[in-house]
Amino acid sequence: MIDATATTDLGWLPHFCLAGYLLFLLGIGLWGFSKRQAGEEDYYLAGRGQGWMLSSLTIMATFFSSAAMLGAPGMVYKEGVVFALFALNVPLSGAMIYVLGNRIRELGRTYGHVTPADLICSHYGSPVALRCLVALIGFLYAVPYVVIQIQAGGIISSQLFGGEHAFEIGACLLSLVTMLYIMIGGMRSVAWTDALQGTLLMAGMLLAGAAAVAALGGPSAFFEKVAELPRTSLTVPGTTGSFTPEKLFTLCIFGALGSMIQPAQWMRFYAAKSAKALRRSAVIFALGLTACFLFGVMLVGLGGQVLYPVVKPVADGAFDYQVQVDGQAVTVSEADLPGHLAKGAKPLPHLDVGAGPRDFDQIMVVVLKHHLPELLGPAGLLLATLVIIAIMAAAMSTADSNLHALSAVVTRDIYAGILRPNASETSRLWVGRGVIATATLLALSMVFVSRSSESFDPIGMIMPMSLLAIAFSSQLLPVTFDVLFLKRGSRQGAIVGIVAGMLVVLMFSPLLAIITGSDSAAVSLFARLKQIADIGFCGVVVNVAVFTLLSVIGKRTRS
Amino acid sequence: MTPTKAKTKKHRQRLGLVLFLVFALAMVMGPGPGLRLVNPEPAAVREGLLFLGLPVVYAWGLFWYGVQAAVVVTAYFTIWKPSEE
Numbered sequence: 353m354i355d356a357t358a359t360t361d362l363g364w365l366p367h368f369c370l371a372g373y374l375l376f377l378l379g380i381g382l383w384g385f386s387k388r389q390a391g392e393e394d395y396y397l398a399g400r401g402q403g404w405m406l407s408s409l410t411i412m413a414t415f416f417s418s419a420a421m422l423g424a425p426g427m428v429y430k431e432g433v434v435f436a437l438f439a440l441n442v443p444l445s446g447a448m449i450y451v452l453g454n455r456i457r458e459l460g461r462t463y464g465h466v467t468p469a470d471l472i473c474s475h476y477g478s479p480v481a482l483r484c485l486v487a488l489i490g491f492l493y494a495v496p497y498v499v500i501q502i503q504a505g506g507i508i509s510s511q512l513f514g515g516e517h518a519f520e521i522g523a524c525l526l527s528l529v530t531m532l533y534i535m536i537g538g539m540r541s542v543a544w545t546d547a548l549q550g551t552l553l554m555a556g557m558l559l560a561g562a563a564a565v566a567a568l569g570g571p572s573a574f575f576e577k578v579a580e581l582p583r584t585s586l587t588v589p590g591t592t593g594s595f596t597p598e599k600l601f602t603l604c605i606f607g608a609l610g611s612m613i614q615p616a617q618w619m620r621f622y623a624a625k626s627a628k629a630l631r632r633s634a635v636i637f638a639l640g641l642t643a644c645f646l647f648g649v650m651l652v653g654l655g656g657q658v659l660y661p662v663v664k665p666v667a668d669g670a671f672d673y674q675v676q677v678d679g680q681a682v683t684v685s686e687a688d689l690p691g692h693l694a695k696g697a698k699p700l701p702h703l704d705v706g707a708g709p710r711d712f713d714q715i716m717v718v719v720l721k722h723h724l725p726e727l728l729g730p731a732g733l734l735l736a737t738l739v740i741i742a743i744m745a746a747a748m749s750t751a752d753s754n755l756h757a758l759s760a761v762v763t764r765d766i767y768a769g770i771l772r773p774n775a776s777e778t779s780r781l782w783v784g785r786g787v788i789a790t791a792t793l794l795a796l797s798m799v800f801v802s803r804s805s806e807s808f809d810p811i812g813m814i815m816p817m818s819l820l821a822i823a824f825s826s827q828l829l830p831v832t833f834d835v836l837f838l839k840r841g842s843r844q845g846a847i848v849g850i851v852a853g854m855l856v857v858l859m860f861s862p863l864l865a866i867i868t869g870s871d872s873a874a875v876s877l878f879a880r881l882k883q884i885a886d887i888g889f890c891g892v893v894v895n896v897a898v899f900t901l902l903s904v905i906g907k908r909t910r911s
Numbered sequence: 912m913t914p915t916k917a918k919t920k921k922h923r924q925r926l927g928l929v930l931f932l933v934f935a936l937a938m939v940m941g942p943g944p945g946l947r948l949v950n951p952e953p954a955a956v957r958e959g960l961l962f963l964g965l966p967v968v969y970a971w972g973l974f975w976y977g978v979q980a981a982v983v984v985t986a987y988f989t990i991w992k993p994s995e996e
Binding site: 433434436437438439440441443444446447450572575576578579583586587588597598600601603604605627631634635638639642646 | 934937938939941943945946947953960966967971973979980982983986
C-alpha cells in the first residue's frame, strides 16, 4: 500500500495558478461590463441569447458545485460504493433541462419573465403572498448553497497553503472575487466564467478519478484493492446504514428535480436562445456529467478508502472503526458500530485526511496533493494544481449563479414587485448589486461563526447541507408541474401547499433541535423518518396532498 | 391537422410514453428498490460482492446508467425533434 503520510509540497505553483485564475475571472467580469446593454433583462438574462454551448456549460457549472467535487467523493469515502449510485440522478436532471426548461423558456420569452415567481404568480394571479413564498424558497436555496461554496474555498485553501489563517483567506478570496465579477458584469460575466469553470471542472473530475486509479497501480489493481474493503463499504446501505435503496431512490428523484428548478437554473432556461440550445444541453448534461461522476470523482472516494483507511483490520476478517463520541475519538468494532451510530456517534476519517467528522470532504484534495506529484513528478504537480483549481471553479460557479439569481429574486420579486413597484430600472439594478454584496458578507460570516463555535454548527458536512437546500427548492415542484402541464391547481392550494411542504422540511433542519432540544421526541421521530426517505420527498408528499385537496375543494365551491 | 401529422403525433406520444416508462424503470432499478435484487447478503462470500472484478453494486449502477443514456439519446433524436421549434 502507498504510504499515505508521504505528503508532497506543491510549492509556489498553486499560488501563481490561483492568482492567474482569479485575475482572469475578474477580466471576464470587466469584459461582461463592456458588452452590457441598458436594462434589467440584459443584466439578469444576457438578453435571452445564450446558444447551446454556453447554455450547457453554464447549466452544468451551476449544477456541479463543491458538493460534486468535495462532497460526493467525501460521501463515498465515508459510506462506500452505495453513494456512487447517487450519480444516477444526473441523467434525470439532464432530461428535465429539456422537458421543463423548454416550456419555461417559451413562457419566459412570450411574457418577459425573469424570475421563477414571475411565471408562477402570473399563472395563479397572486401578486404578493405567492411571490413572497417563491422568493423565500429562492433565498432558502441560494444562501445555504453560497455558504457551502465559501466553506469549500476555505477547505481548499487550508489544504493547499496550510498555515493558521489559510481557511479564512481562501474563503474571503473566493467570496470577494465572485462578488466583484457578478456585480460588474451580471449574467453575461456569470455565464462566461461558468463556461470556463464548467470545462475546468469536467476535466478535473475525470483527471481526479484517473489519479486515484493510477495511485493504486491501474484499473485492475484498483478494483482488486477495493474488493478487500469492509463489506459495508461495498454493499447497501453503506457504512453508517444511512442509504437504504428507498432513501437513495427518493434522494435521486428529488435531488435531480429540486436542483433543476432552483432559481439560478430557471433563469438559465429563460436565457437560452432556442429549444435547440436546451435540447443539446440536456444530452451533454445527461451523458457527459454522469460519466464524470461515475468514472471520476466517485473513484476518488473509493480509492480514498484504500489509501486512507477508515477501518483497522482485526482478526477473522473483521474491522474496527474510529468514531467520535462526546468529542473524543473511540475505537469500536464492526458489530458495535450500528449501536454507537444510533446513539449519536460520528465516524471519523483517517487522521491524514482530517481529525473531525466533517473532514471526510477533504479526501479529494488530500489524494490529489499527495499522490499526483508522487506519480508524475512536475507534470503531476501541474495536474494536481489544475484539479484543485477546478474544485475552486466548481465552488465559484455555483456561488456566482446563486448570488446572481438571489439578486434577481429579491430585486424583482420583493423590492420592485411589492415594496416599490414604480422604482426605476437603474435603482433596481443598484439594489440588485447591494443584495449580492449583502448576501456574500452574510454567507461569509455564517462560515466563520460555524467554524469558530463548537456548539453551533449549522453547516456540518457539505453534502447534507446541499441536500437540505435542494429539499427547500423541491417545494416548487408541484406548482411548477401544474403551471407547465396540468393547469388545474388553485392559488390557495399553491400557497398553503408550499407553506406546508416548507414546514415539513424545516422540521428536518437543525432548527428543530435548537427549538425543542436535541433529546426531544420530535427530533428522534424526524431523525427516524430521515433514515427512510429524502427530506424533500417528505415535504413534497405533504405539499402535493394539501395542494390537491385545496384545489379540488376550491373548484367544487366555485362550481 | 392532416392525417399524416396526426399519425406522427400519435406515434411520438406512444414513443414518449415508452421512453418515460423505461427511464422510470431505470430509476427504480438502478438507485432504487431494485438494488435489493443484487445487493449481496451479509453472509455472502467475498466473491459474491463482485461482478467481473467490480463491486456488484457499482456494476449495477453502470448498467442502469447505460439504459438512462440510451433513453435520453433516443428522445433527442425522436421526440425532441427540431420540428417542435
